[in-house]
Amino acid sequence: ITSPTTIDGIEFAGVVEHGGGSSSSPHVSVFDTPMYDDTNISEATLIGRIMGSFWPHVSESDLGDEAAEQQALHTGLWNFHFFESGGWISASMGFGPNNSSDNTPNVVIGGTEEYTGYIGTVEHNVVNSNPFIIEYTICPPSPFSVIEMKSECIEVFTFDSPQPSVIGNRSFTGDVFRGDDNHVGVLHNPAFFSLEAAEKQSVDSLVGQNLGVWLPNSLQTITALFNFESFNKSSVAPDDEVDWIATSFGFSFETPLGNFTTNEQPNVILGGSGKYSGIVGTIEDTVEEFIPPAEINYYKLCSDDDPFPNPILEEECNVIYELSKPETFTVGGYNFSGSNLVGENKHLGVFNNPFFLSSDVDNTTVAGRIMGHYFVNERGAATGQWNFHFFGTDTPGWLTGNLGFGEGDYPDVVVGGTGDWKGFQGRIRSTPLSAEIFSWTICPEGKGFAGGDGDTDKEEEEEEEEEENDGSPTLLS
Numbered sequence: 001i002t003s004p005t006t007i008d009g010i011e012f013a014g015v016v017e018h019g020g021g022s023s024s025s026p027h028v029s030v031f032d033t034p035m036y037d038d039t040n041i042s043e044a045t046l047i048g049r050i051m052g053s054f055w056p057h058v059s060e061s062d063l064g065d066e067a068a069e070q071q072a073l074h075t076g077l078w079n080f081h082f083f084e085s086g087g088w089i090s091a092s093m094g095f096g097p098n099n100s101s102d103n104t105p106n107v108v109i110g111g112t113e114e115y116t117g118y119i120g121t122v123e124h125n126v127v128n129s130n131p132f133i134i135e136y137t138i139c140p141p142s143p144f145s146v147i148e149m150k151s152e153c154i155e156v157f158t159f160d161s162p163q164p165s166v167i168g169n170r171s172f173t174g175d176v177f178r179g180d181d182n183h184v185g186v187l188h189n190p191a192f193f194s195l196e197a198a199e200k201q202s203v204d205s206l207v208g209q210n211l212g213v214w215l216p217n218s219l220q221t222i223t224a225l226f227n228f229e230s231f232n233k234s235s236v237a238p239d240d241e242v243d244w245i246a247t248s249f250g251f252s253f254e255t256p257l258g259n260f261t262t263n264e265q266p267n268v269i270l271g272g273s274g275k276y277s278g279i280v281g282t283i284e285d286t287v288e289e290f291i292p293p294a295e296i297n298y299y300k301l302c303s304d305d306d307p308f309p310n311p312i313l314e315e316e317c318n319v320i321y322e323l324s325k326p327e328t329f330t331v332g333g334y335n336f337s338g339s340n341l342v343g344e345n346k347h348l349g350v351f352n353n354p355f356f357l358s359s360d361v362d363n364t365t366v367a368g369r370i371m372g373h374y375f376v377n378e379r380g381a382a383t384g385q386w387n388f389h390f391f392g393t394d395t396p397g398w399l400t401g402n403l404g405f406g407e408g409d410y411p412d413v414v415v416g417g418t419g420d421w422k423g424f425q426g427r428i429r430s431t432p433l434s435a436e437i438f439s440w441t442i443c444p445e446g447k448g449f450a451g452g453d454g455d456t457d458k459e460e461e462e463e464e465e466e467e468e469n470d471g472s473p474t475l476l477s
Contacts, residue, residue: 087113280307
């Protein structure tokens, strides 16, 4: 649906496109659509909603070309809400020409209720054009492709250029800024196994691609959704499986070389598909070479051989308190950009704020930072991705969630973590306490609002869920 609609007493915002800036064509779509259990919508049962956003990846020369943008690759975040159970499934995914799943990420990155800990992929297929109906199939991975619990790093070099390129039979759109004041960037770049190979851009050395989006704030620190595909197929996985790693990433534009790091930005591997199914780990990056207007970036993606959180984090819910201001400010020697609405009609929210362990923020030491983005849809509900950096607590690390706020329902799914928060599974919800202070409650699955009262035998529940969750749900939007 493309406009706000009420179905069975439940409001849906539909699909809304936002555009402008460097072209008159849309550069992001925000969606909130109904989900059914059958293609015959008139007789089907409404079983949930799908919320999220996606961006088209087009070259600079194709901006404003409607036909080119319709055939472009698109990536974004999808969140599937199942009304009966209350559970969510979150995915980093996309679609390509003719709405196919080819050449785009397909990674389940988190879930709640019966989908807690779900590892898998999301594929889709357009089954009807009028009305427009998409069939989504969510599948567990092949048993041959679940990654072993070992410490292992993947190293690639990407050639990042504002110009499109063709290497062999593969096309790449490059890095393109979109919207007013260049408030969002989309990228699609080739990946190579060495710096020398990236310099030459040899087809024989092409090992993958990086496909994603980044969102700068007023301090020019960036949060990003980067998806890496490996073109080297596993020797044991089925031929039709693709190998993706989805990340919540960040970097800085302070200097053209040597300061493109993840020290104060997210560094979280959210999940993988194919031979990377089940991966938990971190991503690091540096600029290796600056060749104006292009640069070569080195990425190191490492899995963890102990992908489990600090046990203390699974005992009870934790509450933190965010201080949100509309301008840049400094607290405890740390700089924060605050919370800002940017873009045409102020459709995009970007934020970089401190959090504390007490609501008395004026008399408490900074405990961490919250960075990310969100979109508010036509029914007043927001969806996006939040990244929590715990640097002043006993449990350091990053925690990432596909979250929301506002009217009605919205996702509250933990989708990844590092440090003490690696492998953490649960939910996150916020409560406004004043115009500038918000509490965030982080609950492990089975505790508090995340399905328990503190006395729940979590192990028994997980065993029951494993027995029940052996199928592959198919749903329609």
